[in-house]
Amino acid sequence: MPLVELNDFSFKYYGAESLALKKIDLTIEEGEYVVITGPSGCGKTTLCRTINALVPQFHRGYISGNVIIDGKNTREHTVAELSSIAGLVFQEPENQLVTLNVEKEIAFGPENLGVEPSEIRRRVEEIIQLLDIEHLREKHPHEMSGGEQQRVAMAATLALKPKILVADEPTSNLDPQSAEVILDIISSLNKRDMTVILVEHRLDLVSKDASRIVLMDKGRIVADGPPREILAQDICQEIGIGVPKATLVYKRLKEQHGIDLGSIPLTGDELAGLVKEASS
Amino acid sequence: MSFLEVFQYTRQDSIVHRLDPRAKLLLSIVLAVISLLFLEIFPLLIIICVLIPMMTAAKSLKRWLRSMKGLSILLVFILIFNTLLSTYPNPLNYSIALILRLIALMTSFSIFFLTVPPDELSQALIQMRVKFEFAFAMSMAMRYVPTLGQEAYAIMDTQKARGVELDKGNILTRIRNIVPIIVPLIIVSIRRALSIAESMESRGFGASKNRTYMEKLSFQKRDWAVCIISLVVLIIVIYIRLNIPLPDWSIPF
Numbered sequence: 457m458p459l460v461e462l463n464d465f466s467f468k469y470y471g472a473e474s475l476a477l478k479k480i481d482l483t484i485e486e487g488e489y490v491v492i493t494g495p496s497g498c499g500k501t502t503l504c505r506t507i508n509a510l511v512p513q514f515h516r517g518y519i520s521g522n523v524i525i526d527g528k529n530t531r532e533h534t535v536a537e538l539s540s541i542a543g544l545v546f547q548e549p550e551n552q553l554v555t556l557n558v559e560k561e562i563a564f565g566p567e568n569l570g571v572e573p574s575e576i577r578r579r580v581e582e583i584i585q586l587l588d589i590e591h592l593r594e595k596h597p598h599e600m601s602g603g604e605q606q607r608v609a610m611a612a613t614l615a616l617k618p619k620i621l622v623a624d625e626p627t628s629n630l631d632p633q634s635a636e637v638i639l640d641i642i643s644s645l646n647k648r649d650m651t652v653i654l655v656e657h658r659l660d661l662v663s664k665d666a667s668r669i670v671l672m673d674k675g676r677i678v679a680d681g682p683p684r685e686i687l688a689q690d691i692c693q694e695i696g697i698g699v700p701k702a703t704l705v706y707k708r709l710k711e712q713h714g715i716d717l718g719s720i721p722l723t724g725d726e727l728a729g730l731v732k733e734a735s736s
Numbered sequence: 737m738s739f740l741e742v743f744q745y746t747r748q749d750s751i752v753h754r755l756d757p758r759a760k761l762l763l764s765i766v767l768a769v770i771s772l773l774f775l776e777i778f779p780l781l782i783i784i785c786v787l788i789p790m791m792t793a794a795k796s797l798k799r800w801l802r803s804m805k806g807l808s809i810l811l812v813f814i815l816i817f818n819t820l821l822s823t824y825p826n827p828l829n830y831s832i833a834l835i836l837r838l839i840a841l842m843t844s845f846s847i848f849f850l851t852v853p854p855d856e857l858s859q860a861l862i863q864m865r866v867k868f869e870f871a872f873a874m875s876m877a878m879r880y881v882p883t884l885g886q887e888a889y890a891i892m893d894t895q896k897a898r899g900v901e902l903d904k905g906n907i908l909t910r911i912r913n914i915v916p917i918i919v920p921l922i923i924v925s926i927r928r929a930l931s932i933a934e935s936m937e938s939r940g941f942g943a944s945k946n947r948t949y950m951e952k953l954s955f956q957k958r959d960w961a962v963c964i965i966s967l968v969v970l971i972i973v974i975y976i977r978l979n980i981p982l983p984d985w986s987i988p989f
Contacts, residue, residue: 505934514937536943544938551931556855556879563950570944577950598882609935616939 457527459620459651460484460507465521467502467511476502478675479521484653486619489646491662491683492655493697494672500655503672504624507653508542509535526619540569543618547625549605553597558589558608561597565616576615583611587641603634610641620651627658636661660700663687663722671695684720702727738806741799742846745853752794757852757860759959766966767844771837773977777829780836787843794851800843807842811835854878859953868947884925891920 462482468475477499484490492500505511509530512519523530526541546552555561562583566576584590587607597605606626613621623642627635635658643665646652656662663669663683671679671686673695679686686692687703702721709715717734721727752760767787774780791800818831852860858875862868895916896902902913 508938510934510938514934534943535937536940539938539940539943544935546931546935548931550883551928552935554876554879554932554936556853556875559950560855565939567948567950568940568943570946570948573948573950573952576948580950597879612939 458483459486459526460653461522461524462506463522463524465506465519465523467506467517467519469502469515469517472517475675476517477506480675480677482670482677482680484620484651486651487646487649489643489652489665489667490654490670491659491666491668492653492670492672493657493659494678495696498672499675500672501624504544504622504653504655506530507620507622508538508544509533510544536569539565539618540616541618542620542622543613543616545606545610545613545621545623545626547628549602549609549629550597552609552612553605556596557594558584558592558611559594561608561612562615565612569616579615579617583614586614587611601634603630603637606630606634606638607641610638614645620653621645622653624655625657626654627656639665657698659683659687659698660702660723663700664726671697683722687722688720706730739803739810739842741806742796742803742842743849746796746799746850747853748795748851750793750795750851752790752847753851755851755962756953756955756959757848757856758864758953759955759962760848760852761860762963763966764844764848766970767847768841769970770973771840771844773973775830775833775837776982777833777836779982780833780840783840784836784843787840787847790847791843794847796850799850800846803842803846804839807839811838814838856953859949859951862949863953869942883928884921887924888917888921891917891924 460483462480465477465480466475467477480503482503492503494500502511505515506523507525509523509525511517512531513535519531525538528538528541530538553561555564559580562580563576566579571579584593587610589604589607589611592600592604592608595604597608600608606629610621610623610626621642626642627638630638639656639658639661642652642654643662646665654662654666659669666683668681669679669683669686670677671692678695679689679691687699688707692699700722702724705727706717706721709717715734717727717730719730721730755763767783771780771783774783788797788800791797814835815831818834819827822830824830854875858871861871861874892902900913900916902917903910905913
């Protein structure tokens with residue numbers, strides 16, 4: 457049974473002019489690393505919200521179709537019930553930190569669900585180890601940088617032991633170095649069998665780790681498949697997403713100069729390797 | 737406003753900081769009540785002499801002295817006006833007592849506010865049967881004060897860059913100038929509130945009727961000792977106040 461299943465799902469926010477999501481069909485299996493990308497306002501955020509039932513439970517609107525998360529229909533289950541299945545990390549780190557220190561922040565979710573105190577303590581220690589935030593333990597949210605705040609926000613989400621980690625542009629307010637740290641953490645979580653759904657614009661950083669890219673435009677899914685296949689398609693440039701430079705070089709060589717490198721590179725290293733192979 | 741510093745929590749590791757907030761609350765209230773029981777110079781001096789070592793134990797004597805320095809202008813005012821305008825037989829004596837009482841009261845409460853971290857305060861409230869939602873709202877308000885302040889400064893800078901002259905003109909124009917700061921600030925805050933709500937909702941806020949707490953405050957022996965001593969002292973002092981006439985030492989002015 458797939459972990460995430462959207463069947464012909466459409467959604468319109470109250471007061472909005474047009475549909476935010478139009479007839480979305482999407483299934484995601486356990487262990488996948490799905491990167492969702494597309495221009496602003498294409499419905500990526502709304503799609504993330506459907507996965508833990510914020511749509512339609514918190515953001516009301518008109519819906520058709522069904523979303524089944526781990527066997528639970530989001531029309532019938534509350535956000536809280538789904539919080540230990542799908543954990544969301546949002547764009548703005550500052551708004552996700554609601555308590556006065558990091559330990560309390562990580563404990564906040566499990567406390568809400570009524571987990572045993574000894575078990576909460578165990579999880580807090582485990583996650584502090586996992587994300588390497590020991591030095592932040594006693595800090596007030598205001599004393600941390602954006603990257604540190606986002607790491608703590610992710611820790612707080614992981615404390616609920618979700619099966620799926622949904623991250624909605626977690627790096628958009630961060631400097632490149634902190635962004636890379638966050639993305640590294642996400643990909644290492646995926647290697648530990650966590651299903652990851654990530655909304656991200658910096659495809660050059662994530663496409664090498666992703667198992668699948670979903671391309672969205674105007675509320676629809678326009679392309680869906682392995683990164684190498686999707687990024688080589690012309691539609692990426694038509695919509696205007698950030699295709700990795702290496703892939704662009706590959707395409708230009710093929711189309712304008714008639715040189716086929718054999719396979720599609722995603723990173724500079726891969727491209728260099730292919731060129732070396734071709735020239736020798 | 738530097739005298740308010742003495743009511744602001746400072747992170748320290750001292751014996752007073754480690755006490756249970758509930759014990760400290762009782763201690764502060766008892767000290768304040770005792771200060772209010774007397775309006776004679778001598779007993780108030782004794783109270784202050786008891787309070788100063790407590791401040792030292794909280795490693796905050798410097799801070800206290802700084803606050804008192806900030807307060808001194810106000811104290812001088814009280815002294816002068818009361819001495820000149822009061823109808824009491826010994827006005828100077830009375831004014832000095834008033835000043836001492838103010839200092840004693842402030843210090844008593846500052847022992848509580850200076851040494852109780854905000855998150856412990858909300859936990860103490862919860863364990864004193866205040867509803868979790870209220871206690872949490874309070875701790876969240878404290879959490880977002882610096883964020884809001886930062887935002888207000890950012891908006892002020894933006895508006896200045898667009899030519900709003902915030903510190904020019906008479907009082908009326910200045911008041912009118914607040915509007916372009918307040919309106920965006922409110923809008924931004926409402927948006928932020930929605931986004932915070934979304935994040936809290938995703939982490940199961942209010943999901944379980946039986947919310948657990950990772951760390952509960954528990955009364956140690958020293959906390960009981962503080963409570964018992966406070967109450968005993970309070971009873972003794974009330975007894976003295978009611979039954980034993982105080983010697984009539986006062987400055988004859």
